Amino acid sequence: xxxxxxxxxxxxxxxxxxxxxxxxxxxxxxxVVLLTIFASNSIFALVIGIVAAAAVEEFxxxxxxxxxxxxxxxxxxxxxxxxxxxxxxxxxxxxAVVFATLVLMATSIFYPSTEAxxxxxxxxxxxxxxxxxxxGFIVLIPREQVLxxxxxxxxxxxxxxxxxxxxxxxxLAPTVSPKKTIEGALAGLIGSxxxxxxxxxxxxxxxxxxxxxxxxxxxxxxQVGDLAESVLKRSAxxxxxSSIVPGHGGILDRLDSLFFAAPVFFWLLxx
Numbered sequence: 001x002x003x004x005x006x007x008x009x010x011x012x013x014x015x016x017x018x019x020x021x022x023x024x025x026x027x028x029x030x031x032v033v034l035l036t037i038f039a040s041n042s043i044f045a046l047v048i049g050i051v052a053a054a055a056v057e058e059f060x061x062x063x064x065x066x067x068x069x070x071x072x073x074x075x076x077x078x079x080x081x082x083x084x085x086x087x088x089x090x091x092x093x094x095x096a097v098v099f100a101t102l103v104l105m106a107t108s109i110f111y112p113s114t115e116a117x118x119x120x121x122x123x124x125x126x127x128x129x130x131x132x133x134x135x136g137f138i139v140l141i142p143r144e145q146v147l148x149x150x151x152x153x154x155x156x157x158x159x160x161x162x163x164x165x166x167x168x169x170x171x172l173a174p175t176v177s178p179k180k181t182i183e184g185a186l187a188g189l190i191g192s193x194x195x196x197x198x199x200x201x202x203x204x205x206x207x208x209x210x211x212x213x214x215x216x217x218x219x220x221x222x223q224v225g226d227l228a229e230s231v232l233k234r235s236a237x238x239x240x241x242s243s244i245v246p247g248h249g250g251i252l253d254r255l256d257s258l259f260f261a262a263p264v265f266f267w268l269l270x271x
Contacts, residue, residue, distance in 0.1 A: 029154070036146050045087040045139050049080035052132035054244070055251045055259075059127045062236040069119030071104060075127075078103060083132035086139035093136065100128055134259040137266045148199050149218065149265045153257050155195040156219045157226075160188030177230040185223055192219030218265045225260025229253070 035047060056079040060070040078100040085096035104124045108117045138146055164184020172180045196215025200206040229252055233241060240249030 032150065033147065036143055036150070041087055041139075044143075045084045048086075048135060048139055049082075049084035049132070051251060051255070052083035052135045053077070053080040055131040055135070055255060056127040058241040058250045058252045059131060059232070060123055062232055062238065062241060063119070063123040065236040065238060068123055069116030071107075071120050071124040075100075075104065075124055079128060079132050082128055083136040083139070086136035093133075097128060097133065101125065130259065134263055135255065137262040138258075141262070141266055141269070144204060145265075145269065148196060148204060149258075149261065151195045151199050152192045152215050152218050152265075153222050153261055156188040156192030156222060157257060159191030160184040160223070163187030173227055173230075176227055176234060180227070180230075188223060189216065189219050192216070192222070214265070214268045217268060218261050221264040222257030222261035225257045228260070229256035 035044070039047065053076040056076055057073070060075075063070050078096075082093070082096045082100055085092040105121055108114075108121055111117060111120075138149070141149065160180075161184065164179070164181045164187065168181030168183040170182040171178065172182050172185050193212060193215045196218070197208055197211045200211040200215070201208055229241070232252075233239065241252035242250030244250050
């Protein structure tokens with residue numbers, strides 16, 4: 001069997017530490033943890049809504065680079081409201097999604113040109129499903145379990161990044177993300193599983209047998225989410241969704257794993 005290896009254009013031994021990336025984590029992680037622990041339910045939902053709206057803006061920005069129409073920035077208010085609606089329960093979420101759809105399609109009637117209407121509506125609806133509807137599950141998860149979810153994703157991402165840089169040789173998905181390796185993906189899976197097992201056992205008192213498969217499936221979902229977002233960026237011809245997060249790219253680049261992992265983690269906890 002032919003084994004894919006890193007192309008010559010990819011440095012097999014890049015610098016292990018990128019100080020912008022490290023500094024962002026040092027500053028950002030404590031803020032997120034403190035917010036998760038101490039913020040009221042309304043403030044927490046508001047922050048998730050703002051983050052989801054920022055992700056929607058980046059998603060729509062990718063559509064613009066690809067030459068596809070997009071709704072105006074007023075649409076970000078509707079996107080934020082969908083994520084925030086999770087604090088009111090399933091009925092509120094369904095109502096917020098329907099309202100956003102109605103407003104998006106109704107306003108398309110008043111645009112001077114109809115040529116880009118399909119792109120505007122299609123990308124708007126896609127952004128609602130991909131960003132606030134996926135990320136909003138975090139609002140439903142108890143805060144201590146949100147911390148466990150973040151630990152699973154963060155430690156897995158860190159292990160995948162640094163182990164992939166150090167020892168990665170075999171490409172995982174070369175047409176989608178030419179720097180991700182099988183070794184890095186396995187290291188990320190192991191790191192996430194260990195983080196979930198240790199954190200869940202020590203701080204939540206969960207049975208280790210449940211934690212192993214919950215953490216593993218959540219980690220796999222996160223890695224799929226990472227690759228899925230890479231497909232979008234490659235389609236748009238960009239390396240990062242934006243440069244708003246130093247060393248990490250954009251909101252989509254930083255939360256792509258979480259978009260897929262949050263609903264999976266929630267469903268596994270509920271089962």
